[in-house]
Each structure stands twice: as C-alpha cells, then as structure tokens.
Amino acid sequence: MIKKLVLLIFVAVFSTKISAQNNQIRKKTKATRARKAPKIDGILEDDAWKNAEIMTDFVVLRPDNGKLVSAEYQTVVKVIYNDDAIYISGQMNDPDPEGIPKEFAVRDNFSIADFLLVTINPNDDGQNPFEFLVQVTGNQADAKVSNGNEDFNWSAVWESAVSTDDKGWNVEMKIPYGALRFANRPIQSWGFNFHRRLEKLNAQHTWTHIDNSIGRWTQYDGLIEGFKDIEPPTRLNFYPYASATTTSFEGKTDSNWSVGMDIKYGLTDNFTLDATLIPDFSQVGFDDIELNLGPFEQQFTEQRQFFTEGTELFTIGNLFYSRRIGSAPIDQFNVYDSLTSDEEITDYPNRVTMLNAVKISGRTKGGLGIGFFNAITEKTNATIKNNTTGETREEVINPFTNYNILVLDQQFNQNSTISLINTNVTRDGRFRDANVTALDWHLETKDSKYNADGSVRMSNISDDLNNPNTGYTFDNSLGYNSGRLSWEIGYNFENKDFNPNDFGILFSNNQQTIYSSIGWRTLQPTKTLNYSNFNFYQQFNYQHYSGVYTGYNAGFNYNAQTKSRFSYGANLNYGTQEKDFFEPRQGSTSGVYFLQPENKNVNFYISTNSQNKFELNVNGHFTNYNNNPKLGYGFSFAPRYRFTNQLSLRYNLNFNKTNNDQGFVNQNDTNIIFGMRDRKDYTNTISGSYSFSTNSSLSLSFRHYWSSVKYNDYFNLNNNGGLDLNNTYTGNNVNFNSWNLDLNYIWQFAPGSQLIAFYRNSIFNSDRNSNLNFYDNLNNLFDQSQSHTFSVRFVYFIDYNNIKKYFKTHQL
Incomplete structure (x- = not known):
C-alpha cells in the first residue's frame, strides 16, 4: 500500500508541467523597445513612456484577496527596454498624497512607507525571480528568491527615483542587464509581477492575482513577451576596499589597516563567481552572547556579508553553518594536555584567520541549480613558554584547513525540487577530516495540494587516531496545504554516529521522532479580524540506538490581527516526563539519563499598530x-x-x-x-x-x-x-x-x-x-x-x- 502511494505521488508530480497560473487566465503584454532611454528622475514625461504597453487593473493580495482595486488606488505600470537595461515606471494613484506614510530607511531595510516592488523571472520558472523594490522615500531594496524565500542579503547595482504629485506618487527604475541572469536568445519572454504596498490601508496589491489558498506566490507571474536582440553583458564587477582599525584595551592600543577586493564575475549567462581576496570583517556586528549552562553550543547568526549574500543554494539541507569558518580553533588534541609542570601558554588565539573564499552559483534554463563554495583558513599555533629555561615552543591548535560544499538542486513543475549536497572539511596533518552527503526532496502534486518532504544523509569522519565514524539520518513527511486547511505527518531519525558539525550544526543525534501537525487559517478578513490561524502539533520521541521511549510533546498555537492592526497570539505546550540522555554529558549511548519533569507551558504576545x-x-x-x-x-x-x-x-x-x-x-x-x-x-x-x-x-x-x-x-x-x-x-x-x-x-x-x-x-x-x-x-x-x-x-x-x-x- 505504501509503495503504491509513493508511486502515485511521483507520477502526479512528474507527469505534467503545470502551475497555479493555469487555474486563471494569465496576464500577458508585449515588451516595448525604447529608441531613447528615459531620464531616471521619477517624472514620467519622457517620450520613451508614451508608446509603452499599459499594465493596470491591479488586484488585492491582502487583506481582501482577489478583489479588484478601486480606481482611486489603482496602479499603472509600464516596462520598456533597450540594449542596456530594463526600464520600469509606476504611477500609484492615491486620493491623499500628503497622507502617504514616508518613514526613511537605509538600503534593504523596510520602514513605514509605501513601496512598489517588481519581480522579474527571465527563466519564467515560477520559482526563482529577482526582486527590485523602491519605497516612496526613494529607498531601494533587492532580493533573490528561491522557492518563495526572499534573500535580501543579495544586492545589485541599479537606479531609481521617485516623485509625488496631486494624483499620488511615481517611480522610475533602471535595471541593467548585468543585475539579472538570462540566456542569450534572440527573442525572450520573461515572467513579471508588480506588488504595491499601501501602509495606511494595510493593503498590498498585485498586477496578477495571487490566490492565497494554494501554491506559492511566485507561481502567479504574468508574462511580458517579445524582448528582442538583448545580449547578456560581461558581468564583471570589482569592489576594492581599504580599511583602518584602532582598538584600545587596558591602556594598550593596536592599529591595523587592510586593503583587498571582492570580485563578481559572470562565468556564463546564468552562473556567477564571487571571490573575496584578503577578507576584512572588522565591522561585523556583535554576537548576542549568553551564559550557556546546557549541553549544546550556542548558535550565532552570520553577519559577514560574503557569507550571507547569494547563499540560497548552500543553505539547502542545513549542512552549511558558515560560522565554522574562522571560528575558534578545533584544538583536537588539547594543547593543555601537552604542558609539562614548568610550562604555561602565553598566547592562545581565539580565532582562526580566513585566507580567502570563492563561491560559484547559478541555475540553468532547465532549472538545475549548481553551487560550489570553497574557503581556506591558515594554520594557527599556541605559544608555550618554559618558565625554567625561558624557551618557547609552538603547538598547532588548528591546521591549514579547506572547507567546500557542492550543491546540485533540480527544480521542476514550478513547485518541486530534488537536491544533492556534499560538504567536505580537509585538515592538514593528523587532524580529523569530515565529509557529509545528503539527498533532499520537496515534491508536490500537480495541483500543489499534497506534498512530500524528506532527506537522507550520511556523515563520515576520519582522523589520525584511526577512529573512522559513519553516521546517517532519514526524514520524510506527507502533507496537505490547500485552502484553509493544512496538515503534516512524518518520521525522522539521526543515528548515534551522525555528526555534520565540522561544517554544519546539529545539537543532538541518536533520536527518532514521529510527528504530526494540523492547521487552519482564514483566507479573507472577517468583520473584526484581518486574519487568524490555528495550529496543533505533537511529537512522540524515542532514542534511536536503544529504541527507548523518551517522551511526548504537544502544543496549540493561535495568532490573529484585528482591523485596527492590533496583533495577538498565544500557545499552550505540554511535555511528559522526559528521559534526557544529553544533560548528564556522558554520551547518548551510555544509558545514563536525567528525568526532566513533566511540564505545562503558556506563552502570549500582543503588538500594537506599527503605523502609529x-x-x-x-x-x-x-x-x-x-x-x-x-x-x-x-x-x-x-x-x-x-x-x-x-x-x-x-x-x-x-x-x-x-x-x-x-x-x-x-x-x-x-x-x-x-x-x-x-x-x-x-x-x-x-x-x-x-x-x-x-x-x-x-x-x-x-x-x-x-x-x-x-x-x-x-x-x-x-x-x-x-x-x-x-x-x-x-x-x-x-x-x-x-x-x-x-x-x-x-x-x-x-x-x-x-x-x-x-x-x-x-x-x-x-x-x-x-x-x-x-x-x-x-x-x-x-x-x-x-x-x-x-x-x-x-x-x-x-x-x-x-x-x-x-x-x-x-x-x-
């Protein structure tokens, strides 16, 4: 029975290329080539706009999904192009232009201000558009999207300008072809959509209707046809930098300076090489350090731009924890154990220096994403002094190390993907090496209602101590998500030897869980609420090595927002008495555990109107x-x-x-x-x-x-x-x-x-x-x-x- 069900899912997924667009008439228009480029000043009086196709009849995305926007708040958009760039104009009608919220923000940050956002998908695959956003203040934001997830760490160089008049506000954008990824074909049709945010109405409008009951929002693009004779430019950008830093502590002042460069180079129409030469991370934000009394390490967010920008492929499978690169020394053999009675450590570096890093990423017209990342860190030594002889010696606490990850991610049917991921850490000398391979999948039926999510992974660790260690995991769930209802049921385990932590992060292994959840949400506002949703989850937990039942968890969540934009929610959670094999610090296979007590937990939150x-x-x-x-x-x-x-x-x-x-x-x-x-x-x-x-x-x-x-x-x-x-x-x-x-x-x-x-x-x-x-x-x-x-x-x-x-x- 199970085999038949799996076969039916695969047949449904692979048999027909469809999208949620097929349930409605797709909006289409023709591209207009401009003889003379418009001046990017926010004033829509250039001759280039006069003969351009008009895109209007915007539809409400939220709160009243699917409702036609009234004339007083309608939007008119035009798209033209030439040999250098795509040009976009937007006229946003508003009966009260003086009342448009206009809070300032810096690039890639949102504020209380209206905006116009354009999504451009040259491959028209329903999954990977580029986003370019301009607020009414003139602030820019941009992002790459993968499977509906926006990555605002990605940045491109483009132009925009805004203006306000008695009809509302206007925007002009110039997006050079170097900011996009597209194939070199004589005639092209690209997926487009436009999103307009109206803060005072708490509303968002779109050119093509996005049905919030099914599928991803990226599957509902319109189509602009007839881009002719445009060629991808040479995508080669240089970011040279110079920095100087002074640090004072306990009366001692240290000064450093650095020069280096980041490079972005388009290897092909769709693939880009990013490299950082002599990296400098002197201005990253501080970590939110906490006192850690638990058995697991504290996880920190990545703040170095090179590791946050354009990494959507590398984060698939959660095997890429970039903070491992340039973190504390591994000190595998514990340098303190090598000390004699008359020796002391006089210098123990707390960080490893990264020498350089490169990443190559992109996606073919056929939906195959390929990502390769490589970074090198230098050898790090601790200095030991003999207090009797005065002599010093050095011990390696972190060897010369190479980190790399390879990702192959095949997308299809605008809603499904299968990924193969491999991470590798190679250390010089007798220190340990590590390799992890994973196969991940997200499969949806052709109507996007049913899905299967899962992965199988294997880790292998070898070191000079001749302790090879191979571990593996498995996870799979079946789910439903359509209309107001969603549910999921699944099973996962990590065996006792699975360990991806040389490059990834996993807090615990030797566990298995049977889990399920069910949720309900509103699709349209009610008389009093903009939205509300409920969710119930439960987990049956076991140790994998012994099969011992360790405990049960369950919870209920509720969230809502009123018409006046007052948000509130609460959740109730319950956990039985639990056999905790990690708190005693004896290893999960030792049989030693601590009985965590049965517990009941309640959480709540309230949030007032952010526009005030x-x-x-x-x-x-x-x-x-x-x-x-x-x-x-x-x-x-x-x-x-x-x-x-x-x-x-x-x-x-x-x-x-x-x-x-x-x-x-x-x-x-x-x-x-x-x-x-x-x-x-x-x-x-x-x-x-x-x-x-x-x-x-x-x-x-x-x-x-x-x-x-x-x-x-x-x-x-x-x-x-x-x-x-x-x-x-x-x-x-x-x-x-x-x-x-x-x-x-x-x-x-x-x-x-x-x-x-x-x-x-x-x-x-x-x-x-x-x-x-x-x-x-x-x-x-x-x-x-x-x-x-x-x-x-x-x-x-x-x-x-x-x-x-x-x-x-x-x-x-």
Missing part, C-alpha cells in the same frame, strides 16, 4: 513543572517611538527567571553532580537610526546581557535518572555580563560604493557575585576594563562595462 508613532510589543511566558519545585516565568517589553520620519528608537527589556532549575554541574570519579539553582536573566537592548537621506544614516545598537546563577543544593545523579542529595560537594555561583554598544555611520556616495565609520564599546565580566542587585551589578561591570574600537572602511564599485565604454569613447 508609538508601537508596543509585549510577550510573556509561564512554565509549571508537575511534582517538582522547578518554576519558570518571564516577559519582554519593547516600545518603539518614531519621533520623525527620519528618527526612531526602540527599547527592549527581556527578563527570565527560573527557580530551582536542575542541571549538570560537574563530574568526579564516582558521581555525576547536578545542581539546583535559581537563575535570572536580564537583556536590555536599544536600537535606533537617524537617516540624513536614503543614502546616509547613523545607527545605534546597544545590548547589555546579565545572567545570575545561585546554587541552592547539589545532588548525585542516580541510575533511575533521579537526584540524590550530595552534602559534600561545594561549587560556585555565576555572575555573567556582556555589554556592547555600536555606532555605525553609512554613506552610499555612489551606486554600490560606501564609506562606513564604526565605533564599538564592549565590556565582558564573569565572576561569582550572584547576590548583586541590578544597579550594584552595573557598578561592578563598569569596574572592568573596557574595549574601544574605531574603524573606517571605504568600498568602491567598479563595473567593467563602464570602463570598457570609457576607453571606447575616448579612443584617439
């Missing part, structure tokens, strides 16, 4: 543990005030408290020591920006994280997962602080070119003063040494085509 000058977001949570003294609760309070369209500030206070928390502390020869502790965490953050213009802004990011842990009692973990009182062990309380303040000035003085001035003040402290109140803790923190960093970075964009044109027009 004052916005407030509040959430809270409470967790009760049955037959256990443990109790958890907390809240978050986040007001935001927009003083003007150019200045806004947001404050966020997050507080969490857990009384009588129980967790691993230490291990001696005979016992695994657990502690019962009271823990409180405060996080204060302030963020704000002042925009001098859409190309110039000053931003503030501040975060103070404080965690205090006080131990009440200590216990020995017994064979049944319970705790027996230990009256002899004595441990230490913890008082942990992380303080960071960043000021960042950005000036985009030319398209693609920036000057960035950056200042950071940081303080870190960890001691045993867990009895301090908030203000005494601040005084204690400010007694610590502070680090001051100031950096200036200059980046200039050079387009090879502009250089070629210059020399061609200036020939003697």
